[in-house]
Amino acid sequence: MEILIFSIVALIAVICSVQVIISRNPVNSALFLIATMVSLAILFILLNAPFLATIQIIVYAGAIMVLFLFVIMLLNLRRDEFGPERRRAQRFFAILFSFLLLIGITTVLTVGTFNSNQVESGWSKTIPAGVEPLAQLLFTKYLFPFELASVLLLVAIVGAVVMAKRRL
Amino acid sequence: MLTFIIITLIKVLVIFVVFLLMIALLTWLERKLLGHFQVRLGPMRVGPHGLLQPIADGIKLLFKEDIIPDNVNKFVYVLAPLLTFIPALIIVAVIPFGKSIELFGQRIDMVISNFNMGILYIFAVASLSVYGIVLAGWSSNNKYSLLGGLRSSAQMISYEVSLGLSLIGVFMIAGSLNLVDIVNAQDKLYNWFIIRQPLGFLLYLVCATAELNRIPFDLPEAEQELVAGYYIEYSSMKFSMFFLGEYGNMINVSALATTLFLGGWHGPFLPPVVWFLIKLTAFLFFFIWIRATLPRFRYDQLMNFGWKVLLPLTILNVLITAVVMIL
C-alpha cells in the first residue's frame, strides 16, 4: 500500500517537475511547481512527518508560490518578450551536464550506504511525529542554528527593503 | 479496520450532504436577512417564505448554457472553480461538531478525522484556496477579472499572516493543535477562549472576513469597479462552484470560530450538536449583518490596515498571552 502510494506520488512529482522546466507558459510552470510541492508534502506524510507536510504546503504552495504567480501575472510576459533563442551550444552543454549529474547522483544514491541508526531522539519510524519532538529538538539541540536562522531571515528582509524601496 | 472505514464513509457522506444543504440554506438566509435589513421581504414566492428558492436557483444554474470563452486558457479556466470549491469542502473533515457517542458498541467521534494537527491542516488547505480565485482571474483573459485576481491574491496573503498569528494565543493556552483538545479545554463558560483571548477573537474575526472576500473586504469582486471581479466570464455550474466555495468557506470560518473561541459543542441542556449549530448560525448571522451595515474599504486602506494595524496587534496579542502565561 505504502509502496503503491509512494510510486504514484513520486511519479507525479517527477513528471510535474519536468513540466516546470519544459512548459512554454510561465503560469503553467508555476502551476506544475505547486503540484510538485504538494506531492512532496504527501511524501512527507508517508515518512511519518505530517508537520513538515503541512508546513510544506502552507509555506511553499500557500505563500511563496502565490507570490510567484502574482509576479508572473503582473508582468504578463508573452513568448516574444523573452528575446530570441540564443546560445544553442550552451543549451546543449547544459542538458548534457545536467544529465551527467543526474546519472552521477542516481548512482551515488543507489550504491552508497546510508546510516539510518542515528535517528534523533523523540522520533520514531512508525508513529507520526507531532509538533512536540520537533519543537524540543529546535529549542535544545538545534537552538543555535534556530537563532541563526532568525538572523538570516532578518538579513533577507533588510536586503529586500534595501533593493526594492524607492527612497531609503 | 473495516468498521472504521464504513463508519468514516458514512460520516463523510452525512457531513457532505448536510454541508451542501447548509450552503443552500445560507444563500436563502442571506437574501432573506438582507431583505429585512433593507426593509424588503426578500424571496417569498418559492415555498413558504421563499424557503425553496435555493433549489430553484440551483436548477436554473444547472440548466444554463456552460460557456467557455474563446481565448481563455482552457485547462486553467476549468480548474479554477474546482480549486475554490474543493478546499472549502475538505476543510470540514477536521472540525468537531459534537461529543463522541456510543452507537452499536462503537465509539463514534463527531468529527471525520481527529487529526493531531487539525488546525495546521486547515491552514494548509485554506492557503491553497487562493489559487482558485487567482487562476480564475488570470485564465479568463479579461482585464476586470485579472484585476480581481491580483487584488485577491495580495489581500489574502496579507491577511493570512495575521489570521494565523491571531490564533497562536489559543494554541499557547490550549497547548495543542488538535481541535478536539482545544474544544475540551473550554468546558466551562469562563474557559471559553473568547473570554481568555478577547483581542485574538476580534483579530480573527476581522482577518476571517478579509479571507472570505466579504464586505468590507470584498475588493476582488467589487461590483461597481470590477463588474464582478474574477468570475466575470464564468457561467452555469462553474459560476455556481465559486458561490458554493464562497459560502462553504463562510460556514468553515464560522465553524472554526465556534470551535476555537466559543467552546465548540459545549453548552447546557441541549445536545452538543445543537449547541454547535446555534453558535455557528450566530456567526453566519453576524457576517450577513456586517454585509448589510458596512461600506467597502479603499485598497490602500486595506493594505495599511492589514500590515500596519492587524499584524502588530496580533504579535502584541501573542506577547501578552505569553507574559500572562508565565506570570
Add this chain to the structure above:
Amino acid sequence: MDWIIPAVNLKLILPEIVVCLFAILILVTDPFLSKERKIWSAHLSWIAVVIAFIANIRLWNLQEATFTNMFLVDNYATFFKFIFLAGSFLIILISMSYLKREEILHGEYFSLILFSTLGMMLLASGFDLVVIFLGLEIMSVSLYVLAGFKRSDLASNEASLKYFLMGAFATGFLLYGIVMIYGSVGSTNLGQIINHITSNDAGSNLLIWAGAGLLLVGFGFKIASVPFHMWVPDVYQGAPTPITAFISAGPKAAGFAALLRVFLFSFTTIKMDWTMIVWIMAALTMSVGNIVALAQSDIKRMLAYSSIAHAGYVLVALVAGGETGVSSALFYLLAYTFMNIGAFTVVIALGRKGQDNTKLEDYSGLGSRSPILAILMTIFLFSLAGFPPTAGFMAKFYVFGSAVKSGFTGLVIIGVLNSLISVYYYLRIVVLMFMQAPVTRTDNERIKVAFCAILVLIISTWAVLQMGIFPQSLLSLAQASVSSIF
C-alpha cells in the same frame, strides 16, 4: 517529555553577539538620524568591530565548544576572526567617504557589513555543517545586497543579480553535499563525521565522496576557484568599490576557513583521494586567473582576476596540508587582506562622483600628480606580485615552501611560473603611473583623500611591510592557531 536546555557559554560567542547586536542597533537607530547625521551609523559599526576585536582577543588560547558542540572556539577560528574583523574595520573606514561621494550613505549598508562579518565568523567557528551553511548564507545574502547598493547604477544591479543567481545555485550544491554526508554519517556535526570516517571504512562509501565533492563545489564558488569563477569579474566590476574590496578579502577568507576546517580536519583519512582534485583546481585557478588578468583594461576587473589567482595560491597550501600548509594559508590570507584592501583604497581615492576612473589609462601619470598615492599603490602591487620585502613575498614563500616540503614540486613550479606572469600586469600599472604622461583632461585636479582613507592606507602599508620584513611574529601567531588542531 523532559526538556534539557543545552549548556550555553555566552562568553564564547561574545564577538558574534556584539556584531549582531550592533547591526540591529544600527537598523533601529538609522531611521531617526537626519541626513547629516547618517555618518553615525558608520561610527557605530566600526565601534562594534573594535569591541568584537577586543572580545576576540580574550578568547585566544581557549579551546571550547558550546551549543551542543555546534560552535567551537579554538585558535584557528579566533585567528580567522581577527582577519575578518580587521578587514571589516578597514572596509568601513574607506566606505564612509565613498558613500558620501556617491550619495548612498544609508545605515543599512553598515548593518549589512556587520551581518556579513557575523556570517564569516560563524563560518570560522561552526563545528556543524548546519551552522556552516547558515553562516555562509548570512554572509552571502548580505553581500548580494551590498553588491547592488548603488541602486541607480545598472552595472551594480547586474552585479547583484548575477552574484545572487550564481550564489544561490552554488548554495544548492553545498546543501546537497551536506544532505549526502548526513545520509551516510547520520549527523551533521564535524566531530561525529570525523569519528564515523575514521572508525568505519568510509573511504569506500560513495555517498561521502559525492558529498565531499559537492561541498567542494559550494566552497569553490565562495573562494572563486576556477571552474566556479565565472561570476567574479562582473560582480567585482559592478559592485561599489569598497564592496569589491570587501568581497575579495573577508568572504574569500571565510570560504577558506570553512573549506580548510571541513576538508583538512574532517576528511583527513581520505585526504590522498581528494588532494588530486584540489591539485588540479589550484593549478587551473592560478593559471586562468593570471593569464586572463593580462588582457584586462579595467583595474577592478584586473584585480578580480588577480583575486582568482590568489585563491589558487591558497589552494596550493590546502594541497600541501599539514600544520605548515594550513599556517601558511592563514598567513597568506592575512597578508592578502591588507594588500588587497590597500590597493582598492587607492582605486577609490582616484574616483569622482559617478565616475570611478577605473580604466588603466586613468593611472598614467599618477606619479607626478600624487607621488605618495603612486608610491603606496606600487607597494601594494609589488606585494600582490610577490616582490620582497613585502608581505606578498613572504606569504608566497611560506606557501610554496610548505608545498615543496610535502612533495608537490610540480604544483610549486606552476605557481612560480604564474607569479612571473602576474608580474607583467602588476608592473604595467607601475610603469603607467611613473613613466607616462596623463592622458585625460581632468588630471590636473588635486586628489583629495579623506582622513579615514589615509588611516586605512597607513594601516595596510604598515601591515604589508611589517609582514614582509619581520614576518616572524605574525607567522608564529598563525602557527599557534593551527597547532591547536593538529
